[in-house]
Amino acid sequence: MLIRRGLIAAVVGVSILVPFGSCKNSNGENTNQTGGKRPPTPVQAYIASTQNITNVVNSSGTLLSNEEVEIKPELQARVVKLYFKEGAKVTKGQLLIKLDDADIVAQLKKLRAQKKLTQKNVERLGELLKIDGVSKQEYEVSQTQLTAYDADIEALENQLSKTEIRAPFSGTIGLSDISEGAYVTPANTIATLQQTHPLKVDFAIPEKYAFLLQMGKTLSFTVDGLRDTFSADVYAVDPKIDLNTRNIKVRARCANPEGQLLPGMFANVSLGIQGRKDAVMIPSQALMPVARGKNVAVSRGGKVEMIPVETGIRNTDLVEIVKGLEKGDTVITTALMQLRTGSEVKITKFDK
Secondary structure, three states: OHHHHHHHHHHHHHHHHHHHOOOEOOOOOEEOOOOOEOOOEEEEEEEOEEEEEEEEEEEEEEEEEEEEEEEOOOOOEEEEEEOOOOOOEEOOOOEEEEEOOHHHHHHHHHHHHHHHHHHHHHHHHHHHHHOOOOOHHHHHHHHHHHHHHHHHHHHHHHHHHOOEEEOOOOEEEOOOOOOOOOEEOOOOOOEEEEEEEEEEEEEEEEHHHHHHOOOOOEEEEEEOOOOOOEEEEEEEEEEEEOOOOOEEEEEEEEOOOOOOOOOOOEEEEEEEEEEEEEEEEEEHHHEEEEOOEEEEEEEEOOEEEEEEEEEEEEOOOEEEEEEOOOOOOEEEOOOHHHOOOOOEEEEEEEOO
């Protein structure tokens, strides 16, 4: 009796499971539970199109002064006068600081007087030499002494010029911790001078773009706190790849006539490296990663074909297909996980 009940339960279980299965008809097509043909999967699609594109490399950069120098004295002396105002504009050659020159001026007066006396002595000995009144050696010693005085005077005049510190280029003078009357040495920084128009933009890009970069290439960048987008022109590339980051350093120059930008600002740089015409583009979400690359589901005659593709340049929404697709192909963009080669699909909407 127990065995008969078990057989009955098994038969019932089998009869329950059979209707929920699926099968294929004589043509190999998928059918639903009732034996009918499975309806096509509704999907959205995109018609592959061609565009002119540019490969944009984004990087972080820093703004630097076009020229920057620390103003330091070359002599040990007392500051007599400061001729600049902190934060003010100065021009090239403008007098900034005057150091005490009293000792140098006094030494110059002494040397010039000695030179004058020696000059007269040389002239007198020269006349005596003509009549053999003195030896030639005595005359030459006097001439050598006169030449030495000239050298000493030139050295002191050079030192005297260093008591006047002038701007090496036009720019903006920074803050100063030195006051008039202070005693300074070459170790003291009196102020900094920076040229902020134009400015330099330093940034780095991956080494794979090193040979695609062109001198004079224009880039765009933004800085925090300002809504404007600024431009700069590339004028120098470091000849060495950084061994730690595998990046190459690039330097550009940008105009800053109104002084909106300041040295040291952080810059978000966008640089167009490589352009291409008539590139086949599709939405990025249409790509399906596989073991050996990427596939794209294409609808042809209402059925799915899985096409292996090679990608190229990307932008915000689209990706370039270098190999595998052609302009006009219908690329499926939704329900990708449900599709297999040969699956029937019904396109409900075309993406733009």
